[in-house]
Amino acid sequence: MSGKRKKRIFEVIQIGFDEDWQSRTFDVLLLCMIVVNLAIACYSTFEDAAPYMGILGKVELVTEICFALEYGLRVWTAEYLYPKLTPGRAVARYMTSFNGVIDLLSFLPYFLPIFFPTGMVAFRMFRVVRIFRLFRVNAYYDSLNVIADVIRGKRDQILSSIFIILVLMLASSLCMYSLEHEAQPEVFQNAFSGFWWAVSTLLTVGYGDIYPVTIAGRIFGIVITFLGVGMVAIPTGILSAGFVEQYSRLKSLNAYSAEADIHFVRLEVGKEHPWLNQSVSDLSLPPGLLMAAIQRRGKVVVPRGDTVIQEGDSLILGAESYQDEEGIQLREIVLKENHPWVAQEIRELDISRKTLIVMVRRDGKLMIPTGTLKLQAGDMILLYTKKNYRNMQILEV
Numbered sequence: 001m002s003g004k005r006k007k008r009i010f011e012v013i014q015i016g017f018d019e020d021w022q023s024r025t026f027d028v029l030l031l032c033m034i035v036v037n038l039a040i041a042c043y044s045t046f047e048d049a050a051p052y053m054g055i056l057g058k059v060e061l062v063t064e065i066c067f068a069l070e071y072g073l074r075v076w077t078a079e080y081l082y083p084k085l086t087p088g089r090a091v092a093r094y095m096t097s098f099n100g101v102i103d104l105l106s107f108l109p110y111f112l113p114i115f116f117p118t119g120m121v122a123f124r125m126f127r128v129v130r131i132f133r134l135f136r137v138n139a140y141y142d143s144l145n146v147i148a149d150v151i152r153g154k155r156d157q158i159l160s161s162i163f164i165i166l167v168l169m170l171a172s173s174l175c176m177y178s179l180e181h182e183a184q185p186e187v188f189q190n191a192f193s194g195f196w197w198a199v200s201t202l203l204t205v206g207y208g209d210i211y212p213v214t215i216a217g218r219i220f221g222i223v224i225t226f227l228g229v230g231m232v233a234i235p236t237g238i239l240s241a242g243f244v245e246q247y248s249r250l251k252s253l254n255a256y257s258a259e260a261d262i263h264f265v266r267l268e269v270g271k272e273h274p275w276l277n278q279s280v281s282d283l284s285l286p287p288g289l290l291m292a293a294i295q296r297r298g299k300v301v302v303p304r305g306d307t308v309i310q311e312g313d314s315l316i317l318g319a320e321s322y323q324d325e326e327g328i329q330l331r332e333i334v335l336k337e338n339h340p341w342v343a344q345e346i347r348e349l350d351i352s353r354k355t356l357i358v359m360v361r362r363d364g365k366l367m368i369p370t371g372t373l374k375l376q377a378g379d380m381i382l383l384y385t386k387k388n389y390r391n392m393q394i395l396e397v
Contacts, residue, residue, distance in 0.1 A: 006076075006077060006080075007080055009073060009076075010077035010081070011023060013026060013070060013073050013074060014081075030066075030070065033063045033066055033067070034063075036059065037060060037063045037064070037067075040056045040060045041060075043056070044056060061110075064107045064110045064111070065107075067103070067107035068107045068111075070103070071103045071106075074094060074100070074103060075091055075094060075095065078091045078093070078094040079091075082094070146243075146246055149246060150239060150242035150246055151239075151242075153245075153246075154238050154242040157238045158235055158238055158239070161231075161234040161235045161238060162235065164231065164234075165231050168202065168227065169198040169199055169202055172197075172198035172201070172220075173193075173195035173196075173197065173198040174191055174194060175194075176188065176194040176197055176198065176212065176217060176220065176221075177190070177191050177193065177194035179212065179214060179217040183213055183217070184213060187210055188210070193210065197210045197211070197212075198224065201224050201225055201228055202224060202227065202231060203228065203232060204225075204228055204229060204232060263319065263320075264292060264316055264318045265316075265318075266315070266316055266317075267314070267315040267316075267317055268313075268314055268315075269309055269310070269311060269312065269313045269314075270311065273309075273311075275315075276309060276311060277308060277309065277310070278308070278309050279305065279306055279307060279308050280303045280304065280305055280306075280307045280309070281306065283309075288320060289317060289318070289319045290317070290318050290319070291303045291315060291316070291317055291318075292317070292318045293316040294313050294315055294316070295313065295316065296310065296312070296314075297312070331382075331383045332380060332381070332382055332383070333380070333381045333383060334378070334379070334381075335375060335376070335378065335381065336377060337377045339377070341381075342375060342377050343374065344374065345371065345372055345373065345375075346369055346370065346373050346375065347371035347372070355383055355384070356383065357382070357384075358382045358383065359381075359382040360375070360380070361379065361380040361382075362378070363378075
């Protein structure tokens with residue numbers, strides 16, 4: 001199989017973009033199989049499912065085989081996921097990554113009981129990890145990205161607060177064991193019994209299966225309960241502050257982007273356009289000019305290096321706006337019937353040496369001005385000039 005086809009398979013099994021319908025279809029099918037697989041796992045726990053287990057088992061087998069094939073394809077194309085590594089190292093990197101482990105555990109426990117029947121119960125417990133595959137399909141959604149960004153940004157503060165809570169739980173369990181062991185030896189048998197009480201109390205759950213009966217134990221329990229309310233609020237406050245900071249940062253970025261000194265133009269690609277059927281990476285864009293987006297059949301396509309320009313595309317090009325440091329401005333003139341420039345060639349015009357005709361627009365088409373180009377009524381002329389002319393409008397650039 002050629003390397004180009006192998007790379008295409010890699011692109012299909014990755015999270016798809018809007019313009020790649022094959023990859024998006026694969027994502028939808030994978031999501032449906034995950035949902036069906038989880039639905040079968042849940043429904044099989046009901047007694048009413050017994051008559052249908054034969055059909056459900058076959059459907060589940062098909063989904064597990066598909067998961068196994070997908071995992072094999074990801075291992076096979078791992079070199080494109082980690083292009084800086086050798087093929088062998090790329091495979092090892094993927095197999096030991098979090099996503100690789102989740103992909104493996106999503107189907108492997110289903111087949112292991114065939115070879116190790118005695119471990120069936122333990123293997124079935126591992127099958128619940130298949131639900132984590134849902135997060136891979138939703139990896140490009142902003143809501144999940146924001147949550148992940150906040151957790152990563154506040155990782156140190158969250159870990160510090162969790163460490164403090166664990167220390168407080170350990171200290172509380174030892175103290176409660178010391179206070180209640182003699183009064184309730186069958187309840188507070190060891191330090192772990194006190195730790196279970198400390199967890200349920202500090203996290204404000206309060207199951208009620210274990211509680212102090214001595215006066216000292218109850219007083220200590222009241223103190224721990226009040227501390228628990230404050231301690232649990234610390235991670236919550238950290239995450240809340242993280243979301244506020246993230247929102248403020250995005251809002252400030254939007255504000256700055258609105259004031260950015262970048263302007264955009266739209267370029268239509270016709271049948272004779274020199275960029276037709278060329279990939280973005282092959283275009284010789286001048287420095288400072290970027291392709292921000294492509295409008296294609298009512299959709300916005302984010303240009304990548306391998307995106308091919310098609311007929312009818314509208315290319316959104318951006319560049320730094322013109323800075324008027326010398327008093328020279330871009331100006332627009334629309335020629336009327338009685339304008340002195342009508343029916344004259346550009347080289348015959350009496351214009352200043354500091355004036356340059358940049359572009360002529362006629363009947364909706366852009367024309368490159370040459371000395372022999374004869375101007376007509378209705379032409380829109382774009383001038384780079386310091387001088388004022390009749391019927392002139394200043395263009396914002």
